[in-house]
Amino acid sequence: MNFTRKKLNMVVVGAGMYACGRGTKEYGTIIPAILEWKKKGSLGEVYVVGTSSKNIRISKNKIKKLEKYTGIKAPLTYFPQNRTNDLQCYKKAIRMVPKPAVCIIAVPDNLHSRIASEAIKAGVHTFVVKPLAPTVKEVLKLVSAGKRKGVYCAVDFHKRFDRANIKLKDTILQNVIGDPLYFLAEYSQRKSIPHKRFRKWVKNTNIFQYLGIHYLDIIYFVTGATPKRAMATGQKGWLFSKGINTYDSIEAHIEWETSSGKKFTSHILTNWIDPESTSAMSDQKIKVIGTKGRFESDQKRRGITIVTDEKGIEEPNPYFCSAYGKDGAASYRGYGIESIHQFLEDVMQITEYRLSIEELEDKRPTFKQSLVLTATLEAVNKSLKNNNQWVRVGSVKQYD
Numbered sequence: 054m055n056f057t058r059k060k061l062n063m064v065v066v067g068a069g070m071y072a073c074g075r076g077t078k079e080y081g082t083i084i085p086a087i088l089e090w091k092k093k094g095s096l097g098e099v100y101v102v103g104t105s106s107k108n109i110r111i112s113k114n115k116i117k118k119l120e121k122y123t124g125i126k127a128p129l130t131y132f133p134q135n136r137t138n139d140l141q142c143y144k145k146a147i148r149m150v151p152k153p154a155v156c157i158i159a160v161p162d163n164l165h166s167r168i169a170s171e172a173i174k175a176g177v178h179t180f181v182v183k184p185l186a187p188t189v190k191e192v193l194k195l196v197s198a199g200k201r202k203g204v205y206c207a208v209d210f211h212k213r214f215d216r217a218n219i220k221l222k223d224t225i226l227q228n229v230i231g232d233p234l235y236f237l238a239e240y241s242q243r244k245s246i247p248h249k250r251f252r253k254w255v256k257n258t259n260i261f262q263y264l265g266i267h268y269l270d271i272i273y274f275v276t277g278a279t280p281k282r283a284m285a286t287g288q289k290g291w292l293f294s295k296g297i298n299t300y301d302s303i304e305a306h307i308e309w310e311t312s313s314g315k316k317f318t319s320h321i322l323t324n325w326i327d328p329e330s331t332s333a334m335s336d337q338k339i340k341v342i343g344t345k346g347r348f349e350s351d352q353k354r355r356g357i358t359i360v361t362d363e364k365g366i367e368e369p370n371p372y373f374c375s376a377y378g379k380d381g382a383a384s385y386r387g388y389g390i391e392s393i394h395q396f397l398e399d400v401m402q403i404t405e406y407r408l409s410i411e412e413l414e415d416k417r418p419t420f421k422q423s424l425v426l427t428a429t430l431e432a433v434n435k436s437l438k439n440n441n442q443w444v445r446v447g448s449v450k451q452y453d
C-alpha cells in the first residue's frame with residue numbers, strides 16, 4: 054500500500070471481562086486486539102466507557118498492566134470522567150469521538166441494541182459482541198438505521214475465523230461428506246460465569262443466547278441454509294438452588310432447509326455449570342453427519358495439555374486469543390483478534406472508498422445476517438416458554 058492511511062478512532066463501550074479481562078487473570082480480547090492494531094499504524098484515539106468511576110479505575114489499572122505486558126501504549130481516554138455513576142456516558146463518548154470512528158460494544162446482551170442505535174445515529178461504524186440482540190424487532194430497527202446512515206455494522210462471530218470451522222465450510226461446499234443430515238454441537242463453560250461473573254445481569258440472558266448462538270451462526274455460515282422451526286428443552290437445577298432463576302442447560306433442536314430444498318437437523322446442547330476444575334474455560338465440539346461421510350471437530354482439545362502443581366491439568370485453546378512472546382513485548386494472536394481486525398480493516402477500506410458496505414453483506418456477519426439468527430433465538434425462547442413446542446422461525450425474506 055503506497056498511501057498514508059487515516060487514523061481510525063474508537064469507542065469501546067463496556068470495560069468488563071471481554072474488553073480487558075476485568076475480574077480474571079487474563080486481559081480479555083478487545084483491548085488486546087486494539088493494541089495489536091496500533092502496530093499497523095492507523096490507530097487514532099480510543100475512548101473506553103464504563104458505568105462508574107470506581108469500575109473504570111479497575112479497568113484502567115488492568116489496561117495499564119496490559120500496556121506494560123505488550124510494550125504498546127495507546128491514546129486512551131476513560132469515561133465516566135468525573136461523576137461517580139453514569140450509565141449514559143457512552144452517549145457523550147460517541148458524540149465526542151472524532152470521525153472516522155468505530156464503536157465496539159461489549160456490554161450485557163439487553164443493552165446492545167440501545168447503545169448500537171446511538172452509535173449508528175452518530176454515523177459511527179458499529180461492532181457488537183454476540184448476540185446482537187434478543188429480539189427481531191430490535192435487529193430490524195438497527196438494520197434499517199444502519200442503511201439510512203450509511204454505516205457498516207457487524208457482529209463479532211469470531212468462530213467464523215477459526216480454521217477448524219473454515220475447514221468445515223469447505224468440506225461441506227466441496228461435497229466431501231455429501232448432504233448434511235444432522236449437526237451435533239456441544240458448548241459449555243464453568244459455573245462461575247453465571248454464578249459470579251455475570252451475576253448482576255444473568256437474568257437478561259440465557260445459556261443458549263450466550264453460547265448456543267455461536268454454533269447456530271456456524272451452521273448458518275457453513276451451509277447457507279435457512280432455519281425453519283425450532284424446539285427447545287431446558288433444565289433448572291444448580292443455579293436455581295443458588296437463587297439464580299435461569300436454566301443450567303438448554304438443548305435446541307432446529308430444522309433447516311437448503312436453497313435446493315434439502316432438509317437437515319441441528320442439535321445444539323449448552324450448559325454453564327461445568328465444574329471449576331474443568332481443564333478449559335470452554336468445552337466445545339461440533340460434528341456433522343452427511344450422506345457420504347462425517348466431519349468431527351473437538352474445539353476444546355486442541356492438542357495441548359499443561360500439567361502443573363499450581364493449576365492441575367489445563368488444555369488451552371491457543372487459536373482463540375493468546376499472548377505470545379516475553380513480558381514487555383507480548384503480542385496477541387488468534388481468531389478472536391482476527392475477527393476484530395477484519396472489522397477494523399473493512400471500515401478503513403470503506404472510509405477509503407475502496408470497498409462498499411453492500412459488498413460485505415454476503416461475506417461478513419453483518420447485522421442483516423443476524424436477523425435469521427435472532428429469529429431462531431426468538432423461536433427457541435418461545436419454545437422454552439410454551440411447553441417445548443415446535444415454533445416456526447419467521448421468514449427473513451419478509452425483512453428485506
Ligand SMILES: NC(=O)c1ccc[n+]([C@@H]2O[C@H](COP(=O)([O-])OP(=O)(O)OC[C@H]3O[C@@H](n4cnc5c(N)ncnc54)[C@H](O)[C@@H]3O)[C@@H](O)[C@H]2O)c1
Nearest residue numbers: 067068069070071072102103104140159160161162182183
Ligand atoms: N466474556 C467473554 O468471553 C465473551 C465473549 C464473547 C462475547 N461476550 C459478550 O460480551 C458482552 C459482555 O460480556 P463480558 O464478559 O465482558 O461481561 P462483563 O459483565 O464482564 O462486562 C460487561 C461490562 O459492561 C458494562 N456496562 C453495563 N452497562 C453499561 C453502560 N450503560 N455503559 C457502559 N458500560 C456498561 C459493565 O459495567 C461491565 O463492565 C456480553 O454480551 C457477552 O455475551 C463475552
